[in-house]
Amino acid sequence: MxxxxxxxxxxxxxxxxxxxxxxxxxxxxxxxxxxxxxxxxxxxxxxxxxxxxxxxxxxxxxxxxxxxxxxxxxxxxxxxxxxxxxxxxxxxxxxxxxxxxxxxxxxxxxxxxxxxxxxxxxxxxxxxxxxxxxxxxxxxxxxxxxxxxxxxxxxxxxxxxxxxxxxxxxxxxxxxxxxxxxxxxxxxxxxxxxxxxxxxxxxxxxxxxxxxxxxxxxxDRPDSAQRLTALRHALHGIDVPAATLNRLAELTGPDGTRPGYTYSDLTQRLVPTAVMDAFPDSALTDEILLRTVRAIEPTPIFEENRVAP
Ligand SMILES: Nc1ncnc2c1ncn2[C@@H]1O[C@H](COP(=O)(O)OP(=O)(O)O)[C@@H](O)[C@H]1O
Ligand SMILES: [Mg+2]
CATH class of the missing domain: 3.40.50.300 (P-loop containing nucleotide triphosphate hydrolases)
Structure with missing residues (x-):
């Protein structure tokens, strides 16, 4: 039973x-x-x-x-x-x-x-x-x-x-x-x-x-306005200038054959990685955020034809 x-x-x-x-x-x-x-x-x-x-x-x-x-x-x-x-x-x-x-x-x-x-x-x-x-x-x-x-x-x-x-x-x-x-x-x-x-x-x-x-x-993956909203929520309480947020939303978008970030790429990879970079000795700066975004590759698009392991 x-x-x-x-x-x-x-x-x-x-x-x-x-x-x-x-x-x-x-x-x-x-x-x-x-x-x-x-x-x-x-x-x-x-x-x-x-x-x-x-x-x-x-x-x-x-x-x-x-x-x-x-x-x-x-x-x-x-x-x-x-x-x-x-x-x-x-x-x-x-x-x-x-x-x-x-x-x-x-x-x-x-x-x-x-x-x-x-x-x-x-x-x-x-x-x-x-x-x-x-x-x-x-x-x-x-x-x-x-x-x-x-x-x-x-x-x-x-x-x-x-x-x-x-x-x-x-x-x-x-x-x-x-x-x-x-x-x-x-x-x-x-x-x-x-x-x-x-x-x-x-x-x-x-x-x-x-x-x-x-x-x-x-x-679907977020468009640029949605990425901006997600980033703004995730970085709430940290003083990040609007221009930097816009730049992050732009850099996390699709680029040629590379897809844009997923929501979880933003909230579970990008922002936590940046926080870890700053912790414990420094504030979370624009520079850290921009550096982190360049280092993180978005999750690949799930391929339909891939044979399950
Ligand atoms: N539309 C969304 N808006 C805000 N955050 C999201 C959104 N989609 C996903 N996330 C974030 O990513 C995490 C993982 O999402 P999840 O629902 O598990 O994705 P899926 O099941 O589609 O693979 C969520 O817990 C949340 O933190
Ligand atoms: Mg799921």
Whole structure:
């Protein structure tokens, strides 16, 4: 028998201050956040659409039927270090506020992958969905829903690879099938459970997963205005002249074949490296910042064709 602890990281009840703060600080994702909130509200609590229709139109609005039977699945795809995991693990705070209900964050442990036991991945996925099913059923009563669960499947690259890929191992194909079966079963049961799948490999996503997803969100590297905002936030409290910030935003942009910095290149590499350079004997100067930026190469673009190790 697989227990909750074998399947998931510790479950977190949202809203929670650290994650709410992280959600607010994410830059460049306003459109994604707005759409995600609406989609998530309707998938978790479909009655709201009917209420909307009655309020503004009348009881028989054909367009509302277009939303039935949609799978409660979101795909977050795109470059590394651009906020997929950060948003997946924090948007529940916003959803909880919007619905005025608790949101439980479940993060699937894919740790057993690679241990080589045939069937393990498939069994893990099956057991995880079964668990969420039960949780979802408890979150629903005749009076409506009283909680929402969000399952985040992060770094799902191997899991969601196209089944058309000839090199794909039989066991991985079974993993995709188990995942789709799980998502479909949630859709059928109409329980308030949402699934978010994060991957760096949009192009390699299995078409069946793309078809099922209620929405696919693509995350990009920051443009220059977004880099400037990220740098300003990260360097808040340190007196850096506007001209230097602008110069840093420029130097961290794409240059010929070299891509621009990701958000995490800025916040987890550039600024911490510069701080370490200054610490403990000097202030963080413009010169240190400019020197550090020249020394740090941006994370390479994730190559679609690279064969997974
Ligand atoms: N859009 C963003 N705005 C601000 N910071 C970001 C953004 N995206 C990523 N970061 C920073 O980079 C870190 C890593 O991002 P993460 O969400 O793990 O990237 P991904 O899952 O897309 O590879 C975040 O914790 C955050 O500090
Ligand atoms: Mg991630």
């Amino acid at each position: 697989t227990t909750q602890d074998d399947l998931f990281q510790p479950v977190i009840e949202l809203p929670e201050p650290v994650r709410a703060d992280r959600y607010r600080r994410l830059i460049g994702l306003d459109d994604i956040k707005t759409r995600l909130r609406k989609e998530a509200m309707l998938l978790a609590d479909p009655q709201r659409l009917q209420l909307w229709a009655e309020k503004f139109h009348g009881p028989e609005v054909a367009a509302t039927t277009l939303f039935t039977d949609r799978a409660p699945l979101f795909v977050f795809a795109g470059d590394v270090g651009c906020g997929k995991s950060a948003l997946a693990e924090s948007f529940g705070c916003d959803l909880a506020d919007a619905l005025d209900l608790p949101v439980y964050l479940y993060r699937l442990k894919l740790a057993t992958r690679g241990s080589g036991l045939v069937g393990e991945m498939t069994a893990l996925i099956g057991a995880a969905f079964e668990h969420l099913h039960l949780q979802g059923a408890k979150s629903k009563s005749t009076r409506g829903i009283n909680a929402v669960s969000v399952l985040v499947v992060d770094e799902a690259d191997a899991l969601v690879q196209s089944r058309e890929n000839q090199q794909m191992h039989h066991e991985d194909r079974a993993g995709v099938d188990a995942f789709l079966a799980g998502v479909d079963s949630l859709a059928g049961a109409q329980v308030p459970v949402l699934v978010v799948l994060c991957t760096n490999r949009l192009g390699a996503l299995d078409p069946a997963i793309m078809r099922r997803a209620a929405a696919t969100f693509v995350f």
